[in-house]
Amino acid sequence: MSHEEKKEERSLNFLEEIVEADLAAGKYKSIRTRFPPEPNGYLHIGHASSICLNFGLAKKYGGSTNLRFDDTNPTTEETEYVESIKDDVRWLGFEWENELYASDYFEQLFEYAVKLIKNGLAYVDDSSSEEIAQQKGTPTQPGHRNKYADRSIEENLQLFEDMRAGKYKDGEKVLRAKIDIESSNMLMRDPILYRIKHAHHHRTGDAWCIYPMYDFAHGQSDSLENITHSICTLEFVPHREVYDWLINKLEIFPSKQYEFARRNLTYTVMSKRKLLQLVNEKHVSGWDDPRMPTISGMRRRGYTAQSIRDFSDRAGIAKRDNIVDVGLLEFFVREDLNKSALRRMVVFDPVKVVITNYTKDEEFLKSENNPEDPATGEREIPFSKEIFIEREDFMENPPKKYFRLAPGQMVRLKSAYIIKCEEVIKDAEGNVTELHCTYIPESKSGEDTSGINVKGTLHWVSVKHAVTAEIRLYDRLFKVENPANEEGDFKDYINPDSLQVVKSVYAEPALKNAKFNEAYQFIRKGYFVLDKDSSTSGMVFNRTVGLKDSWKPQGK
RNA sequence: UGACCCAUGGUGUAACGGUAGCACAGCAGAUUUUGGUUCUGUUUGUUAAGGUUCGAAUCCUUAUGGGUCAACCA
8 A cells, every 4th residue: 555655656856866865864964955046137937947946855855945146246247136036036935044145255255265375276377368268278178387377375375465455457367276277177277266357246335356256156155054955057067076176175064066957948048148138139028028938027927936836846857958848837827827717708809799689778697707716706797789709709601610600500608698690791891890690588698498509609798898908919939949059040030929919809897807916817718917017097918828729720 | 089967759757677657748539608627548758789687768888869168157
C-alpha cells in the first residue's frame, strides 16, 4: 500500500535531490536560498520560474529566502526597477526573509579585496581594457601576464587605496585576482575584481568610485548571508570555479552554486536586453504592455499568480536547453479562470435580430454567474424585441455541421428562448443588416416545455439595454517560435497583428459594474479583465486568453 | 580546431541497473442551454555505434548534434 502511495508522488527535481541529500547528511541544519535580481529591468516569466524555484525550495524544506538586489553596476540600475521587482515577487505570492543589497556589502567587499592583496592573490593592473582582453588570449589560446602582475603587495595596497580615493579616472586601473592566466577557463585568467566608475549609485550615492564586478560580489554576498544553495542559470557554470576559488581563499562561509537551464517560451523573447529594446523603440507601450512576457505585463493581461505558479511547477527544471510551448501557460490560466471568472455576455461584431412575434416591452431573465461555482449566484439580464448577436453566428449558406443561426434553422439564446430565423434582410450591396426571427414562448430557459432540442446556443445582448466598452485582443508578439534564433534582427519577426482594438462592443448591463482585478469570461469569447486605461467615460478590457475552440469550420 | 555543460514522443519533464510514465498539444467518442467545462479512449519517444551485465534510457568508450566561454555587464 505504501508502495502505491509512493508511486503517486511526483519525483524530485535534481535540486530537491541535492537538498535532501545535504539535509540527510547533516551538512546543514536548514537551507537558505536567495533570489538575486539586478535592478536594471522588469522581471519576466523566466524570473518567475527562478522565484518559484528558490522560494519554493526553501518553503518545502523549512528554510528561508532572501531577496537580494545585485546592484554593483550603478550605470544601469535604478530605484524604479527595485520597486517593480518587489511588487512582482509579492504579487506572485512569496515573502522574503530579508530585503538586501549587494551594495550593503561594499565596505566588507573592499576589505576582502585587501585581504587578497595582502596574500599576494590580487594586483592592480594599469592596462587598458583592450590590452587586458588581448593578453587574456582566446578560448583556444592561453593568455599571458603583464608586468603589473609583479607589483609588490605594498604597492598594490597603496594603489588600491588610491583607486578608492578617486585618484584615477574611469578605466585607468583595475584590481585583478591572481589565479591562472593560462587556465582553460577564461574566467580564471586573472579576472577583474574591481573597476573604477565615477558614477552615482542608486543607494550609495557618490560614496564610491570603485565597484566590484559580479564575480567579486555575488559569491561573497551569498557567503555573508549564509546562503546554502545558490541557484543560478547555466551561463554561470564557468563562473563556479571562480566562485569557489574566492570563497576558499577568503576563508568564508562556503555557499555552493548550482545551475539550471533558464526557461524559454515560444513566440516571445526572454532577455532583458531585448525586452528593453522593445520598450525603448516603442514596439510595445511599456514594460507592462499586456503582450510582454514580463510579470507586470502578464498581470495586466489578466494572468493570475496561481496560474504562473502552476506553470513553473509543471514545466519543472533541468539542465538542458528548452523552449516551452506558450500553450502550456495558456492552459493553466484557463484552468484557473474557468473556476473563478464571472460569466457575462458581450457581442463583439453585432448583427441585429428582430423577434417579430415578441410583444412585451422587455423582461428580465436569470442567468448563473458561474456554472463552475454556484456560490456566485445569478444575475438578471434584460431581454427585448431587438437583440444583437455575433455576425459570425449567422450564415446564409451554412456548411454541414453548423450549429448556429441560418435561414429556417433554430438556436437557443443563452438563458433565454429558442428562436428561428425566418427572413434575412440585406442592403443594396447584399450585406446582411437584420435577421427577422420568431421565438418559441414555451422554450424559456429553465421552464422549457417546447420539447425542441437545438444543438447551438448563442450569446446575445438586448439592443436598448446594451452598454459599450472597448476591448483589446492580443496575439503572440512574434510570428516565429524562437525569434532569438532567427537570422538577422529579432525585431523583424514582430507580429504586426499582435494587438487588435475593438473600440465599441455591446455588453449586457451587468458588466457596467466590472471591478479591477476581477476576471470575466465573455461567454464563448474568452477571459477578460478591466484595464487600467479604463475611466469613467469608458471601460477597456484586455483579453487574457481565448476559450479553447475545437470547432473546425471546414468539417469533413 | 581548446575547455565546460547537455542529449527521452510535437513540447516540457520523470524513470537513480529490472514493465519507458506524467502534463500539455494532437486524434476519436460521450455529456453539455458556452463548439467552453467535465469524462472516456488513443497516436507518437530513449541521437548513433560499440562495450560491461542475466538484464542498459540509466554505467564505460567513441561518434554525432545542441549550448556556453574571448564586457572594466549580471
